[in-house]
Amino acid sequence: MIPKEARPAGAARATGGSMAVRSAKVQASSDSAALCKVVNDRAQSIDAVFSPSAPGFTPLELQAAALAACIAASVRIAARNKGLDRLGSLDVEVEAIKAEDQPSRLGTFVASVRFRDEIDEAVKRDLVEAAEHICTISNTLRAGDTIIVGKHD
Numbered sequence: 001m002i003p004k005e006a007r008p009a010g011a012a013r014a015t016g017g018s019m020a021v022r023s024a025k026v027q028a029s030s031d032s033a034a035l036c037k038v039v040n041d042r043a044q045s046i047d048a049v050f051s052p053s054a055p056g057f058t059p060l061e062l063q064a065a066a067l068a069a070c071i072a073a074s075v076r077i078a079a080r081n082k083g084l085d086r087l088g089s090l091d092v093e094v095e096a097i098k099a100e101d102q103p104s105r106l107g108t109f110v111a112s113v114r115f116r117d118e119i120d121e122a123v124k125r126d127l128v129e130a131a132e133h134i135c136t137i138s139n140t141l142r143a144g145d146t147i148i149v150g151k152h153d
Helices: 059-081 121-134 136-143
Strands: 026-029 035-040 045-049 090-098 106-115
Touching: 045 059, 059 090, 059 106, 059 121, 059 136, 106 121, 106 136, 121 136
Parallel strands: none
Antiparallel strands: 026 035, 035 045, 090 106
């Protein structure tokens, strides 16, 4: 474990199975027009591809995956905050739809949460609503935060 004073500002540290994430850093390396290898600071990697027919995830799918995973985790956080002992399995599906106007971007995200266990409809609605406000990714997409491109090392 990196001592707190040696960690970069905003870095996260796992504690007791949970993680308070303050930042995320990845590196993307591309040697061809078809593939990009993305590696995080824990040496985990995924392939980002630029064709929907290639094996791997496109950048659009990675964005949708980030939102789906964040919502799933946030539903569980909401359940814990509401004192629900056992939530059971759930599925989150996200469709990321490109905007029709310029610049090229994703304009709409349609997310749906399916609870596999029997849960009261009002409780489901409360959990999903709370999760939308807990989820860092949905909050970021709604806020339209600043993106800085152009830093060169």
